[in-house]
Amino acid sequence: xxxxxxxxxxxxxxxxxxxxxxxxxxxxxxxxxxxxxxxxxxxxxxxxxxxxxxxxxxxxxxxxxxxxxxxxxxxxxxxxxxxxxxxxxxxxxxxxxxxxxxxxxxxxxxxxxxxxxxxxxxxxxxxxxxxxxxxxxxxxxxxxxxxxxxxxxxxxxxxxxxxxxxxxxxxxxxxxxxxxxxxxxxxxxxxxxxxxxxxxxxxxxxxxxxxxxxxxxxxxxxxxxxxxxxxxxxxxxxxxxxxxxxxxxxxxxxxxxxxxxxxxxxxxxxxxxxxxxxxxxxxxxxxxxxxxxxxxxxxxxxxxxxxxxxxxxxxxxxxxxxxxxxxxxxxxxxxxxxxxxxxxxxxxxxxxxxxxxxxxxxxxxxxxxxxxxxxxxxxxxxxxxxxxxxxxxxxxxxxxxxxxxxxxxxxxxxxxxxxxxxxxxxxxxxxxxxxxxxxxxxxxxxxxxxxxxxxxxxxxxxxxxxxxxxxxxxxxxxxxxxxxxxxxxxxxxxxxxxxxxxxxxxxxxxxxxxxxxxxxxxxxxxxxxxxxxxxxxxxxxxxxxxxxxxxxxxxxxxxxxxxxxxxxxxxxxxxxxxxxxxxxxxxxxxxxxxxxxxxxxxxxxxxxxxxxxxxxxxxxxxxxxxxxxxxxxxxxxxxxxxxxxxxxxxxxxxxxxxxxxxxxxxxxxxxxxxxxxxxxxxxxxxxxxxxxxxxxxxxxxxxxxxxxxxxxxxxxxxxxxxxxxxxxxxxxxxxxxxxxxxxxxxxxxxxxxxxxxxxxxxxxxxxxxxxxxxxxxxxxxxxxxxxxxxxxxxxxxxxxxxxxxxxxxxxxxxxxxxxxxxxxxxxxxxxxxxxxxxxxxxxxxxxxxxxxxxxxxxxxxxxxxxxxxxxxxxxxxxxxxxxxxxxxxxxxxxxxxxxxxxxxxxxxxxxxxxxxxxxxxxxxxxxxxxxxxxxxxxxxxxxxxxxxxxx
Numbered sequence: 002x003x004x005x006x007x008x009x010x011x012x013x014x015x016x017x018x019x020x021x022x023x024x025x026x027x028x029x030x031x032x033x034x035x036x037x038x039x040x041x042x043x044x045x046x047x048x049x050x051x052x053x054x055x056x057x058x059x060x061x062x063x064x065x066x067x068x069x070x071x072x073x074x075x076x077x078x079x080x081x082x083x084x085x086x087x088x089x090x091x092x093x094x095x096x097x098x099x100x101x102x103x104x105x106x107x108x109x110x111x112x113x114x115x116x117x118x119x120x121x122x123x124x125x126x127x128x129x130x131x132x133x134x135x136x137x138x139x140x141x142x143x144x145x146x147x148x149x150x151x152x153x154x155x156x157x158x159x160x161x162x163x164x165x166x167x168x169x170x171x172x173x174x175x176x177x178x179x180x181x182x183x184x185x186x187x188x189x190x191x192x193x194x195x196x197x198x199x200x201x202x203x204x205x206x207x208x209x210x211x212x213x214x215x216x217x218x219x220x221x222x223x224x225x226x227x228x229x230x231x232x233x234x235x236x237x238x239x240x241x242x243x244x245x246x247x248x249x250x251x252x253x254x255x256x257x258x259x260x261x262x263x264x265x266x267x268x269x270x271x272x273x274x275x276x277x278x279x280x281x282x283x284x285x286x287x288x289x290x291x292x293x294x295x296x297x298x299x300x301x302x303x304x305x306x307x308x309x310x311x312x313x314x315x316x317x318x319x320x321x322x323x324x325x326x327x328x329x330x331x332x333x334x335x336x337x338x339x340x341x342x343x344x345x346x347x348x349x350x351x352x353x354x355x356x357x358x359x360x361x362x363x364x365x366x367x368x369x370x371x372x373x374x375x376x377x378x379x380x381x382x383x384x385x386x387x388x389x390x391x392x393x394x395x396x397x398x399x400x401x402x403x404x405x406x407x408x409x410x411x412x413x414x415x416x417x418x419x420x421x422x423x424x425x426x427x428x429x430x431x432x433x434x435x436x437x438x439x440x441x442x443x444x445x446x447x448x449x450x451x452x453x454x455x456x457x458x459x460x461x462x463x464x465x466x467x468x469x470x471x472x473x474x475x476x477x478x479x480x481x482x483x484x485x486x487x488x489x490x491x492x493x494x495x496x497x498x499x500x501x502x503x504x505x506x507x508x509x510x511x512x513x514x515x516x517x518x519x520x521x522x523x524x525x526x527x528x529x530x531x532x533x534x535x536x537x538x539x540x541x542x543x544x545x546x547x548x549x550x551x552x553x554x555x556x557x558x559x560x561x562x563x564x565x566x567x568x569x570x571x572x573x574x575x576x577x578x579x580x581x582x583x584x585x586x587x588x589x590x591x592x593x594x595x596x597x598x599x600x601x602x603x604x605x606x607x608x609x610x611x612x613x614x615x616x617x618x619x620x621x622x623x624x625x626x627x628x629x630x631x632x633x634x635x636x637x638x639x640x641x642x643x644x645x646x647x648x649x650x651x652x653x654x655x656x657x658x659x660x661x662x663x664x665x666x667x668x669x670x671x672x673x674x675x676x677x678x679x680x681x682x683x684x685x686x687x688x689x690x691x692x693x694x695x696x697x698x699x700x701x702x703x704x705x706x707x708x709x710x711x712x713x714x715x716x717x718x719x720x721x722x723x724x725x726x727x728x729x730x731x732x733x734x735x736x737x738x739x740x741x742x743x744x745x746x747x748x749x750x751x752x753x754x755x756x757x758x759x760x761x762x763x764x765x766x767x768x769x770x771x772x773x774x775x776x777x778x779x780x781x782x783x784x785x786x787x788x789x790x791x792x793x794x795x796x797x798x799x800x801x802x803x804x805x806x807x808x809x810x811x812x813x814x815x816x817x818x819x820x821x822x823x824x825x826x827x828x829x830x831x832x833x834x835x836x837x838x839x840x841x842x843x844x845x846x847x848x849x850x851x852x853x854x855x856x857x858x859x860x861x862x863x864x865x866x867x868x869x870x871x872x873x874x875x876x877x878x879x880x881x882x883x884x885x886x887x888x889x890x891x892x893x894x895x896x897x898x899x900x901x902x903x904x905x906x907x908x909x910x911x912x913x914x915x916x917x918x919x920x921x922x923x924x925x926x927x928x929x930x931x932x933x934x935x936x937x938x939x940x941x942x943x944x945x946x947x948x949x950x951x952x
Contacts, residue, residue: 010070011049014092018052021062026053026097031593032600035575036568037095040080040087041550043399043448044486045535048075048093055097057263061179067092067516068177075518076257078116078147081140081551083402084485086152086256086521088533094261096147098561098906101883105130106266111170113266116147119555122882124272132269135163138481139384143552143618150265152483153230153254157383158303158338160439161228163270166236166253171266174252176259177512184249185266193245201244203510207503208238208247217499224496227406228439228480230254231471232492232522233504251507256483258518259511273302273340275347277371278379280322281335282364289333290413292361293437296337297409299357300350305336305383306437308416312382314389314432320381324365332364335437336383339369347371386434387445388620391548394447396539400548401448401459403487405470406480407440415474416442422469426462441480450534460531463491471495486533489524540577543628544570546621553615553625558888558904563608566615566625572601573628606632608900610890611776612856633778644779648786651727652766658731659702666701693895698931700923703733703743708761710749717756718840722797723748724762724790724826726809727769728923735927737936744923744939748808748829751945755840760803762793770812771819776891787819794824801825806832808939810921811891814857829921829941830858834866838873841948849877850943851911851918853929856886858921870940871919874947881911889928905932919943 015027028034028051038048054060067074075089078096100117109130114123120141124133136149137156148154155164171185180197183189194201212218218239225236237250252262283289289306296304309332316325339354341347351369358367370376391400407415416433419442423431428446435442449455470476471494478495479488493501508515508523520529539545547570554565564572579594611626637644647654669677674697681695708725729744742750752759762768768790771783798805805826807813813828820826827836852871854864871878888894888904905928912918918937920926929937 008049010072011092014066014070014072015050017066018063021066022052022054022059026055027051028053030596030600032572032597032604034093035597036564036572036604037077038088038093039535039549039568039571040077040085041083041548042085042088042485042487043401043535044085044088044533046088046090046533048089049091051093051095053095053097055099057175057181060094060175060261060263061181063092063094064175064177064179068514071514071516073516073519075521076147076151076261078145078151079119079140079143079551079554081144082148082152082485083482084479084487086483086485086518087148088486089518096145100147102264109269111266111268113171113264114146115264116145116150116262118146120144120146120149123267125882127269128272130269131272131274133272134267135159135168135270136165139387140550140552143550143555146265147262150253150262151255151257153234153481154483155228155481157305157436160436161225165265165267166234166250168268168270169249169253169265170268172249172252173263173265174248175261175263177514177517181263182245182248184245190245200510201248204244204247204251205242207506208242211235211238211503214499217503220497220500223475224477227408227477228436228441229406229477230481230483231477231479231488231495232484232501233259233507235496235500235503238503254483256485256518256522258508258522260517271342273342273347275341275344275371276302276376277339277347277351277369278376279337279367279369280324280379280382281337281358281367282324282328283333283335284329284362284364285331286333286416287413288362289335289437290416292335292358293412294409295357295361296335296354297438299354300339301337301354301438302340303336303338304437305338306433306435306442307334307336307383307386308420308433309333310430311386311432311434314393315382315385318385318389320378321385322378322382325382328364334382336379337369383434385620386432387443388548390430390432390445390447392546392621394546395449396545397451397537398447398449399535399537400445402443402445402482403466404435404441404443404480404482405466406477407442407470407474408476409438409440411474412437412440415440415470415476418469418474419444419466422462422465426458426465428462439480440476456531456534463487463530467491467494484522486521486524487530489520489522490527490529492523536574536578538574538578538581540570540574541628541631543631544573544623544625547619547623548621550620552618552620553623556614556618556885558610558612558886558890559608559900561906562900562903563604566619566623569605569609569625569629570623572597572605576601605629606636608897610856610886610888610893610900610904612886612890613860614856614886617860630776630778630780633776634780635778637778640777641779641781644774644777644782648769648774648782651769651786652764655727655731655766659705662700662702662731662733665695665699669699690896693892694898696894696898696927696931698735698927700735700927701733703730703745705730705745705766707743707746707749708765716758718836719757720760720803721752721757721836722760722762722794722803722805723752724768724794724805724807724812725765726807726812726923727773728812729808730766732923732927735930735936737930737938739917740936740938740942742942744808744941747939747942747945748806751833751837751941751948752806754945754948754950755837756950760797762797764793768793770807770815772811772815773891775815784819787816788821790816791820791822791824794826795822798824804832804836808921808941809923810855810861810863811857814861817861828858828861828863829939830863830867830870831861833941833944834870837944837948838870840951841944842951843873843944843948845873846875846943846947848875848916849879849914850875851879851881851915851933851935851937853884853887853918853920853925853937854880855920855922855925859885867921867940871943874943879912879915881908884908884911887925887928889922889925891924894924894928901928902932905929908932909934917943
């Protein structure tokens with residue numbers, strides 16, 4: 002059968018784009034189009050072609066080729082948008098890894114950012130200057146600048162004065178016709194004025210017409226007193242007369258429908274370092290709203306409202322204040338945040354705030370805390386509300402989150418009316434919270450669309466909400482999440498016919514063919530928000546609570562190679578859906594299921610590092626690595642006997658590994674790295690990938706006999722049980738002329754220097770934490786080995802009398818998770834920071850060192866101690882941005898070396914100028930050395946070099 006004309010057009014596009022981009026970045030296979038096409042909304046569209054662009058000329062070429070074939074296209078940054086802005090069933094433009102440049106300007110007063118920069122990184126770059134960017138969405142650690150600007154995202158402290166519209170200084174933008182305008186470049190502006198004079202004149206004419214229409218102009222000004230992201234930024238037509246300024250500000254909040262923001266320069270804001278917060282509990286919503294009105298003129302940074310249902314949803318969760326457990330019905334909270342540039346300023350502002358609400362009844366006295374732990378707990382309450390609903394929803398349902406804004410003087414009655422709407426339509430489990438100072442409320446509820454009548458019930462709810470907020474109260478239907486697909490049918494209802502037609506005029510001026518992100522922002526389809534709803538079938542209890550928000554993606558080491566945790570879950574759900582349908586009855590579904598299964602093995606299972614970092618970012622604590630290990634378990638059941646054999650003869654296995662390393666060392670001397678690489682590749686190919694890859698950073702065999710030696714000095718500090726991991730018992734030193742000792746030798750020397758008597762567990766050569774087995778899905782043998790270690794350490798430590806040190810962080814975490822007794826095992830960072838620093842004289846080395854905080858250290862909360870330990874021992878410490886997990890993942894650095902290479906892409910440039918790097922995992926250090934271009938050693942080596950015994 003010949004391809005349809007539409008399918009033929011996409012094939013022709015793909016063929017034409019091969020003249021501009023590598024074929025590997027033109028993606029149209031079923032698995033990746035599904036995975037890459039998913040965003041955080043409850044809609045699902047699968048692109049026909051995903052194009053990963055790495056430069057402006059590439060993007061311009063894609064625009065030209067799509068325009069020639071009249072094929073729509075959509076831009077995608079992080080895909081954390083909640084309203085369906087980043088979806089398409091046509092061409093999806095995915096930002097490649099090159100769109101991450103950032104430059105601090107004018108001593109921190111401004112910052113230029115490319116669209117692939119994660120919001121939190123921008124603030125990290127500005128932090129040394131005491132500055133930050135204005136927008137502060139809750140997804141700041143995951144969302145990208147492109148999405149922040151294109152949606153005019155705001156947040157908890159941003160309000161209307163510090164959003165992208167108000168703080169943009171300059172912009173580099175590419176229009177649908179391929180034209181590039183850089184508003185910071187006078188030559189670019191001049192050229193644009195010459196070649197696009199008609200566009201600028203028409204924009205200026207629209208602005209003049211609006212200002213002449215005083216009724217419309219006043220309505221626009223009135224609407225933007227509130228947070229408002231419904232439709233285009235019509236305030237640009239009353240705020241500016243010059244076409245360049247109008248264009249620049251129209252791009253903010255345009256959701257990729259007018260052009261592509263290639264970079265944006267923000268005016269930065271002061272980041273006040275002194276902070277205090279109070280969780281104020283009120284007897285009812287009315288009292289909380291009155292307090293909000295009184296707080297509006299005071300110097301507060303944020304006032305976050307949480308209704309009784311919202312507070313109830315987080316009761317009893319870890320880290321939640323005990324005061325939430327016994328709240329009376331109707332109780333409402335305000336999280337009041339106050340900040341100052343100095344302690345004196347903070348104190349003065351706290352006084353003003355407390356005086357303002359002194360006469361409003363509260364359930365307990367208003368008390369502000371400056372304690373960082375309590376402060377963090379208060380904000381954890383607020384940030385835990387959205388995921389709390391996601392965690393308890395029924396399988397097969399999604400979570401809908403909407404955000405509206407009421408005029409602040411009508412907040413109390415607006416909240417009451419909105420609650421009544423929910424009750425009338427049977428949404429008794431909806432919760433309300435939001436940015437009270439701006440009248441900005443989020444409402445969250447679980448929603449299924451599979452059962453009869455559910456779609457109609459949802460439509461009736463949204464119709465009434467739109468009428469209530471947009472018409473009766475004159476509020477905003479979208480305050481900060483962007484219009485997207487789910488509010489596009491209601492834009493005219495909120496704005497009225499004249500303003501709505503003005504928006505269509507703007508769209509037509511920029512994009513006359515309607516190819517950029519069609520049906521987003523503006524749509525003639527009144528039922529658009531009820532179409533293309535995302536299926537969320539039950540797939541596995543480990544992942545069923547995933548809300549596909551994408552917060553996990555920024556820390557995933559495979560994000561540039563294959564799939565992210567969110568994408569692994571998306572495809573696993575599609576597999577479950579097809580399996581449940583009985584795909585064998587439908588040939589097209591059967592073929593799709595088979596293709597997805599085949600591709601999923603490498604794209605998801607084989608290339609998952611299973612490092613658990615995704616769980617640290619996940620609102621509902623999902624560790625996608627658990628799912629991948631479970632799948633490996635099911636696939637490797639036939640290898641259980643072999644795993645038991647290996648575990649039972651572990652000493653022989655490690656001895657054999659050291660023998661192989663010695664042979665490899667001789668081979669390297671004879672053939673060099675190039676020869677070993679060629680031989681390794683040939684052997685891997687012949688073995689079907691079962692023989693590990695040769696690494697240029699491959700170390701020598703470890704000298705295990707050093708464990709037989711005894712401490713040389715008096716045991717001033719008592720005993721310590723030292724558990725060397727199997728990795729340090731196998732891998733010795735690399736080709737590092739400054740470090741001729743293995744990790745075991747360094748550790749023993751350091752403990753001796755600090756005055757510890759070292760106890761090594763008996764039969765240590767047979768011990769293993771079990772991670773090597775667990776990561777392959779051999780759970781039974783992994784648990785047996787962990788239990789074996791526990792018994793050995795109980796004996797060696799005299800049932801926990803003596804502290805226990807493991808020299809490898811991942812092994813420490815594994816034992817911490819598996820031990821049934823109360824034994825505590827310290828990783829090298831925690832032990833060195835807590836036990837060794839005080840027992841040694843430290844002289845910082847005149848060196849610039851790089852620090853790699855392993856994923857296990859992050860999960861154990863050791864990042865601050867890691868940095869403090871390194872800072873005590875070296876002149877300057879560099880933590881390379883964007884390197885969260887090295888991707889070596891036990892032995893995957895040998896079996897899937899491309900994962901390690903992808904995770905560490907760009908490391909060398911980030912650590913350039915460093916004398917050496919330090920970490921706390923021997924295998925991680927192998928990959929870091931190879932890809933960083935500097936030697937990486939154990940953090941204990943740095944401490945040993947910078948210390949001497951105390952007199």
